[in-house]
Amino acid sequence: xxxxxxQNTKLVLALVAAGAIGGMGGSLLHNMGEARAAxxxxxxxxxxxxxxxxxxxxxxxxxxxxxxxxxxxxxxxKASDDSAETAQRPQRDDPFGNDPFFxxxxxxxxxxxxxxxxxxxxxxxxxxxxxxxxxxxxxTNAHVVKDAKEVVVKLTDRREFVAKVLGADPKTDIAxxxxxxxxxxxxxxxxxxxxxxxxxVLAIGSPYGFENTxxxxxxxxxxxxxxxxxxxxxxxxxxxxxxxxxGGPLFNSRGEVxxxxxxxxxxxxxYQGLSFAIPMDLASKVKDQxxxxxxxxxxxxxxxxxxxxxxxxxxxxxDKPEGALVSGVEKDGPGGKAGLQPGDVIRQVDGHxxxxxxxxxxxxxxxxxxxxxxxxxxxxxAALAIEARLGNAxxxxxxxxxxxxxxxxxxLGLALRPLQPEELRAAxxxxxxxxxxxxxxxxxxxxxxxxxxLAINGTxxxxxxxxxxxVAKSEKSIALLILRAGDTIFVPVRMG
Numbered sequence: 001x002x003x004x005x006x007q008n009t010k011l012v013l014a015l016v017a018a019g020a021i022g023g024m025g026g027s028l029l030h031n032m033g034e035a036r037a038a039x040x041x042x043x044x045x046x047x048x049x050x051x052x053x054x055x056x057x058x059x060x061x062x063x064x065x066x067x068x069x070x071x072x073x074x075x076x077x078k079a080s081d082d083s084a085e086t087a088q089r090p091q092r093d094d095p096f097g098n099d100p101f102f103x104x105x106x107x108x109x110x111x112x113x114x115x116x117x118x119x120x121x122x123x124x125x126x127x128x129x130x131x132x133x134x135x136x137x138x139x140t141n142a143h144v145v146k147d148a149k150e151v152v153v154k155l156t157d158r159r160e161f162v163a164k165v166l167g168a169d170p171k172t173d174i175a176x177x178x179x180x181x182x183x184x185x186x187x188x189x190x191x192x193x194x195x196x197x198x199x200x201v202l203a204i205g206s207p208y209g210f211e212n213t214x215x216x217x218x219x220x221x222x223x224x225x226x227x228x229x230x231x232x233x234x235x236x237x238x239x240x241x242x243x244x245x246x247g248g249p250l251f252n253s254r255g256e257v258x259x260x261x262x263x264x265x266x267x268x269x270x271y272q273g274l275s276f277a278i279p280m281d282l283a284s285k286v287k288d289q290x291x292x293x294x295x296x297x298x299x300x301x302x303x304x305x306x307x308x309x310x311x312x313x314x315x316x317x318x319d320k321p322e323g324a325l326v327s328g329v330e331k332d333g334p335g336g337k338a339g340l341q342p343g344d345v346i347r348q349v350d351g352h353x354x355x356x357x358x359x360x361x362x363x364x365x366x367x368x369x370x371x372x373x374x375x376x377x378x379x380x381x382a383a384l385a386i387e388a389r390l391g392n393a394x395x396x397x398x399x400x401x402x403x404x405x406x407x408x409x410x411x412l413g414l415a416l417r418p419l420q421p422e423e424l425r426a427a428x429x430x431x432x433x434x435x436x437x438x439x440x441x442x443x444x445x446x447x448x449x450x451x452x453x454l455a456i457n458g459t460x461x462x463x464x465x466x467x468x469x470x471v472a473k474s475e476k477s478i479a480l481l482i483l484r485a486g487d488t489i490f491v492p493v494r495m496g
Contacts, residue, residue: 055200055253061214064255066156067187068204068248070211071127071140071163071177074150122149128205128248129153129177130187130257132287136161138177139287140247141262141278142168145175153179156212167290171231171298171393172365173262173278174286175247187249190256192235192279195219203239203261203275205248215240217275224276225358226263231298231365234276235259241275250277259283282366299367299390302333303340304488307357311492315457315479316345317381323347324360327481328488338388341379342481342488343458348376364390380458412471412478412493413440416453416464427452427483431462435482445493447482454488455481471495 127144131137138153145151151163161179168175196219203215217239224234237250241261250259259277266272289296305324313321323345329336340346346354349363350373367373369392377384415437424430432452453461456470457479471478477494 055202057202057214057216060202060251060253060255061204064185064187064251065204065212065214066185067131068156068212069129069131069138070154070206071129071138071144071247072152072154073125073127073145073148074152075123075125075147076149126206126209126244127246128244128261130247130249131184132187132189134182134184134186136179136181136184137166137287137291138163138179139260139283140175140177141260142170142173142175144247145177146170151177153177154211155184167294167296169286169290169296171296172282172286173232174260174283174290174296176287176290187257188255189280189284190252190254190258192258192281195222195235195252195258195279197221200253201237201239201258202251202253203237203241203245203248204251205241205245205261207240207242207244209244213245220274223359223362225356225362226276231361232262232278232282233359233362234262235279237275237277238273239275240271242271243269285366297369298393299364299369299371300333300393301335301340301360301364301373301388302330302391303335304328305346305357305360306490308345309492311477311494312479312490314476315474315492316343316378318345318378322353322355323378324354324357325490327490334388334391338375338386340375340377340386340388341458343379343455343479343490344384345378346375347378348374350374369393412467412495413442414438414447414453414467416467418463419452429454429483431460432483433461433464433467441493441495442480445480445491447480447491447493448484450484452483453480454483 125144127140129138129140129144132139145165145168148165151165152160153163154160159181161181163177163179166176166178199219201217201219203217205213207213217237219235220238221236222233224236226232226234235250235258237259239250239261241264245261246263248261249257250261252258258280260280260283261275261277263276264271265274265276286296304327306327308316308318308321308323308325310321312325313319316325326335326340326342326344326346329340329342346360348354349360352359352363354360354363364373367390369390371390373388373390375386375388377386414435416433417436419427419429419432419434423434424432429452432454435447435449435451435453437449438447438451453467455461456467457474458481459470461467461470474495477492480491480493482489482491
C-alpha cells in the first residue's frame with residue numbers, strides 16, 4: 001500500500017494483484033457497517049417489456065459455479081527465526097524516506113519479501129481458478145502459482161487434486177494447470193469483445209480464503225491499460241474483488257466467462273470499486289499456446305512509445321492529443337525495417353484506434369510473431385500508411401516511456417555545442433548536440449545538462465542554427481528528442 005500526498009489529503013493508492021493471499025493470522029472479520037440488502041430477483045413474466053430485468057445470479061451460480069476452483073499454493077519464502085508467520089506480510093524498508101511512489105507499482109503478494117538474516121520456510125497462499133476442459137485443464141493467474149512448489153486444486157464438491165503447472169506467462173498473467181480427473185464441470189467461454197460497458201458481470205472466487213464467494217457488478221470500462229502491465233487491455237468492473245479472487249472467472253449475464261479477475265486499485269489493500277480482469281479473447285489464445293507448446297510467444301514491434309499530451313500534440317500539429325508517440329526505434333527491429341522513425345505518432349493498427357500510448361502494446365500483444373500489421377502514422381504534419389511484419393518478443397516487451405510535462409512558458413534556454421566524432425561514436429548516434437546547460441522553459445520541462453539533443457519535432461538536428469530556426473517557427477510548444485543514459489524520450493517544451 002502507498003500513501004500519496006495530494007495537497008493536504010493523504011491518499012493510499014496501491015496497485016493490488018487481487019490474488020494469492022497468505023495464511024490468515026488473526027481475525028479477518030471486521031464491522032463493515034450496515035449491510036446492503038440484495039436486490040430481489042424479478043419475475044420476468046409479470047414485468048412490462050420496457051422494464052429492466054436483473055439477471056438471475058442464483059441460476060448462473062448454480063449452473064456454472066461448480067467449474068470454479070480454489071487453488072492452494074505452497075512455495076518457499078523468507079521467514080524470520082522467531083516465526084514463519086512474518087513471511088506472510090510484505091516486509092521492505094523504504095530507502096527513500098517514505099517516498100510517496102515507493103510501492104505504487106508493487107504488486108500485493110503475501111509471502112514475499114523479508115528482512116536480511118531470515119531463513120527459507122514454506123509459505124502458503126491461496127487463489128482461484130476455473131475448469132475449461134472436462135479432463136482437468138484449469139486456468140488461473142500466473143502470479144497465483146509463481147514460485148510454487150506444490151499446487152492443490154479444490155473443487156466445490158470438496159475433492160482435492162495436486163495440480164501440474166503446464167505453463168505460465170507473466171506478460172499476460174495467465175497460467176494453465178492440469179489435474180488428474182475426468183468428467184469435470186466446465187465453464188463456458190464467451191467473447192470478451194462482445195462485452196458492453198454497463199453490462200452485468202458476476203465474479204466467483206476465494207477472497208481471503210473464503211471459498212465460492214459470489215459478487216456482482218457492472219462493466220465500468222474496457223481496454224484499460226495499467227501502469228505495470230501495458231500488454232493487457234483490462235476489463236474494469238465494480239464487482240467486489242479482493243486478494244484471493246485472482247485467477248477466478250468473471251461471468252457475463254449469460255453465464256459465459258469473459259474475463260479472469262487479476263488486479264485491483266485499492267486505498268487499503270482491499271476492494272475499493274476498481275477491479276480489473278484479463279479479457280478471455282486474449283487469455284484463450286495464451287492458454288492454447290501453453291497447452292500446445294508449454295510456452296507463449298508474443299509479437300513485438302521494436303519501438304519505445306510515450307503518451308501524447310496537449311503540448312506534444314501542438315508540437316506535431318495533431319488535431320487532438322491521441323496516439324502513441326515513437327520516441328525510439330530498435331535498430332534492425334521490425335519497426336525500423338518498416339520505416340518507423342522517432343517522432344512518428346501511431347494512430348491506428350489494422351483499423352483499431354490507438355488513443356493512448358498503452359493501446360499500442362495491448363494491440364500488438366494479441367498478434368503473433370510474423371503477422372503483418374497496417375499502421376496509420378502521423379509524420380511531420382501528414383498521414384502515412386506503413387506495413388510492418390512483427391517480430392518475436394523474446395521477453396522484450398514494447399516499452400512505454402514517460403516524460404515530464406512543461407509547467408510554464410518562457411524561452412528555450414539551452415546552451416548547445418556540436419558533438420565531436422568520438423562523442424558521437426560513444427553515444428551510438430549519427431548526429432546530435434550536447435546540452436551544456438539548461439534554463440528557462442527547457443529546464444522547467446525537465447531537460448538537463450549532459451543530455452544530447454537528437455531531434456526537434458521529429459527532425460534530426462545537426463547544427464545550432466537549425467535549432468534556432470525551429471524555435472523561431474514554433475508558436476505554442478516544441479518537442480525535443482533527448483538522449484539520456486542510453487534512453488531516448490520526447491520532452492515537450494512550451495514556448496513563450
